[in-house]
Amino acid sequence: MAISTESRRPTPGRVRTAVRVRPGGPGRSGLLLLQLSAVAAVLLIWAAVAATGFVSSTALPGPVSVFGRFPDLFGSSAYWQAVGDTLDGAVTGFVVAVVIGVPLGLVTGTYAAAEQSSRLLVDVLRSFPVIALLPVFLLVLGSTPTMKATVVFIACVFPIFLQAQYGARSVTPMISETVQSYRVPKLLRFRKVVLPSAMPSIMTGLRLAATTSVLVTIGVEVLTTLPGIGHEVVNAQQGGASAEAYAYILTAGTIGYLINLLSQFAEHRLLRWRPPAHTE
DSSP states (O other): OOOOOOSOOOOOHHHHHHEEEEEEEEHHHHHHHHHHHHHHHHHHHHHHHHTTSSOOTTTSSOHHHHHHHHHHHHHHHHHHHHHHHHHHHHHHHHHHHHHHHHEEEEEEEHHHHHHHHHHHHHHHTSOOTTGGGHHHHHHHHSSSSHHHHHHHHHHHHHHHHHEEEEHHHTTTTHHHHHHTTTTTTTHHHHIIIIIIHHHHHHHHHHHHHHHHHHHHHHHHHHHHOOOHHHHHHHHHHHHHHHHHHHHHHHHHHHHHHHHHHHHHHHHHHHTTSOOOOOOO
């Protein structure tokens, strides 16, 4: 007698659940505890190195000295002005990069002729290190906030452009042939086919560019006289206030971390329709 095996087949829901669970992995609270333990270990190593005197206190002040500077900085208008100047340059360059990079990437990714004709130009332009172009922008635009935003734009536009282009090209040939055979209008095709397919890649590009915008902004401020966190780091270092310089550096890292969290939150909200990717 033949025995049917259909009842033994796992349902799709069971398969997803089995993939989602990792045997032996830490839970959410356990993972948070591990992450906090890693941070505490780094702080202890930092304090131990500073206490031994192996590195001078001018080059590496202890964590107590650095974190002790934050109450005074939080009450200083110069601190918040520096943070605002850095965010202003980063946000301005990032927004312009989004406005230009996303549409161009979608167009060149949708039409093969546009992608092939622009490939050489894009490869050449994105090969230039943006910091190496800083003297050129200083000569043309001067040491102005516009120059800072322009450098951030150059650093952010290519990741956004390339991710949008890749996402637009990810539409499967079968779907493209179906759309063409039914003569779906171009605007409707873009709205219902190309854009949903490209959104995961676009969000990845936006997340990378958002963090890059802050890093490049601070780098420009360090190398020029433009106000911001980078300029305050240089001033504190030259004035012998190394603890204050490290406090500004930690501020820059915190801003980058918060921007990354905000980008991940926005990605999860905008892409709720996409099933999460699970690895075994």
